[in-house]
Amino acid sequence: MDRLPGFRDFYPEPLPHHDVWSADARQYIFEKWRTTARQYGFREYDGPPLEPLELFTTKSGEEIVGQLYNFTDKGDRAVSLRPEMTPTLARMVAAHERNYKKPIKWFAIPQLFRYERQQKGRLREHFQFNADLIGETDPAADAELIALVIDTLRSFGLTAEDFVIRLSSRNAWHEYFKAGCSDLAHEYNFFQAIDKLERATPEENEQKLAALGFSLAGVNAFIETGAPTGELQSILDNLAARGLKDFVKVDYRVIRGLAYYTGVVFEAFDRKGEFRAIAGGGRYNNLVKLISGGKVDLPALGFGMGDVVLLELLKARKLLPKFDSHMDVYVLIEDETLRAPSLKLIHDLRGHGFAVDYPLTPAKPDKQFKRAQELKVRHTVKLESDAYVRVRNAASRDEVVTGMGDVKNHLG
């Protein structure tokens, strides 16, 4: 019996097979995400992995259903495994925003799901670091959020030579569109055409733009020479003040696919262009109002950073640490008459915060020693009697014999 296609098993390292994923790397990534978010004053939240289907169609329209892991539950409800976190966040914020000071700074690490029939071999779930800032229209909020993206990636050892934030604005494109087309009903089609520029052929791009009354040459000229809008310049200045100038550039090719973005948008890319976007986000000032049925109207912005591309990038740049058992101490039990006091010592050391392992059943001394080596413990410990203990530093091979109560002081 195997797992479902598109789902992942996470094993402890070293990994037994190329087809499984590292639980250690996943936890390493989650801890960095959580730590950086907290340094920025973001608070953790979470919602259900399963939501009413309507929560996602309200935002993105019925056409999204083809990409959802949705179904009818036993209570005849149309439900879906969440494809993204923002609608849940908007629902939660709308329900209780009065109890929180603005701006609200929240983060989550949800597992997200999708189901596209045609894409065999593609993952159907991933984890995503989501951070959102709600209740502030000033570009200072956009800068704070983008700084969080940058410092999160820097916390893994990535530098300005490894990645860049491509910063753009739907407002800039809105002005460009208005100057060339008076029918705002076509604006989203135009945004979609811009979003696809890098993935479609010049002929396709020319054709799509011409249908809307634009030329590819004109669009390309705007991308090449368009000046930063006032809000983009404000964000650039803010990030420069933090010392993050080299991590960001204006790039009007970025516009983001989702319908609900309203202003500044951005994506993080590796400089070599080897991978898909590492992170992406932007402003969605109308979404909370939409999700709450007009009851709550709050400006908002956020980003998502998935675990899959990030892990690929960290592997390629050799920035993943080596994960082992993280054990501190192995207690050797060579004399079985000393098992009971050994268990007492093991329990005391664990109580003092040390990670301790030992042979559960009688084993030959060389087998025990080998196990200690495999676990890469820093110290082995062996009772010489029920009062004296030999502590050995695995690296230096220094040994000391000490009383039971003093062992912990020799494990530094």
Place this chain on the structure above:
Amino acid sequence: MDRLPGFRDFYPEPLPHHDVWSADARQYIFEKWRTTARQYGFREYDGPPLEPLELFTTKSGEEIVGQLYNFTDKGDRAVSLRPEMTPTLARMVAAHERNYKKPIKWFAIPQLFRYERQQKGRLREHFQFNADLIGETDPAADAELIALVIDTLRSFGLTAEDFVIRLSSRNAWHEYFKAGCSDLAHEYNFFQAIDKLERATPEENEQKLAALGFSLAGVNAFIETGAPTGELQSILDNLAARGLKDFVKVDYRVIRGLAYYTGVVFEAFDRKGEFRAIAGGGRYNNLVKLISGGKVDLPALGFGMGDVVLLELLKARKLLPKFDSHMDVYVLIEDETLRAPSLKLIHDLRGHGFAVDYPLTPAKPDKQFKRAQELKVRHTVKLESDAYVRVRNAASRDEVVTGMGDVKNHLG
């Protein structure tokens, strides 16, 4: 639009409503679980939240389907949100056990799901700390696992006055059953009757037992006077050697409902008997073989500890810490000409690991000061110029003026 019935929203504290759950308490519980498991040498793993339905029916039979959150997916697969972790663990271990030294000591913190039509208001998901020990038959393994349950609960501040492990054995009941009934086909019915003893009336118990050829008086006498089996005595001695004698007692009323347990079983209960079981587990020596279709045969045991009962217990015993924003520093920006160097300082302090917040936009000094108080920061920091900074200890109200680069040394 609301969340689905039986699912939880997790908000940052202070909680806005009695109907939502604390993301801070959840994270606090997860971190204690993870830390204690690592001290015991358990490694983290995880599997998909969605599995083939067959994985759960193989183990527990078709009758379990009525309690599952199962459905048919878009690829016409019979699938289910996982109701428990053990089948996934058995599947993962069976697939790659050769790559891991025995005993395998693994843990996970999965979200689990169930769907019972009739139970309104009942939760349909919870999180569960799962730890399992695979590849060792000796009762020393059972003792190690039970010690982990005890030390996990102790890490929250619970003592031997708050909870006890009720230790039992299906082997003991197997011997009792064999002495009174020769038809082993009825044994699981007998185990079910024992499992229900405390929840059914004496008349119901008498009737069920009589149908199998036993008397309630006889069963009660065995519960009152039955001596620990050899393996139970071995576990008691092992735990006593660790200093954990007061946390465990033999109690033959415990037998566990699930069909697949094969030997020692146990449950953790609060001493006052106010709550459902805090944790439960036991040996399942045949499950890996069953799940792997006979390919891999490994003895195993494990336990599960849910977040809901544990949280209720910690609240009742007043053992939950007070959760606040956990911010270290609030940077006051009273002179807007100093915003740029303030941003630089904020960025530096975050880079040194401090959690720092500040007013995103210009705000009156008293409003900023109030925000710093709400966030319960330990220090406020204010630039006096682009070179000198005033650091104020919020508790002692001591102030010091220092250079930009030295601020971090005054935040101890």
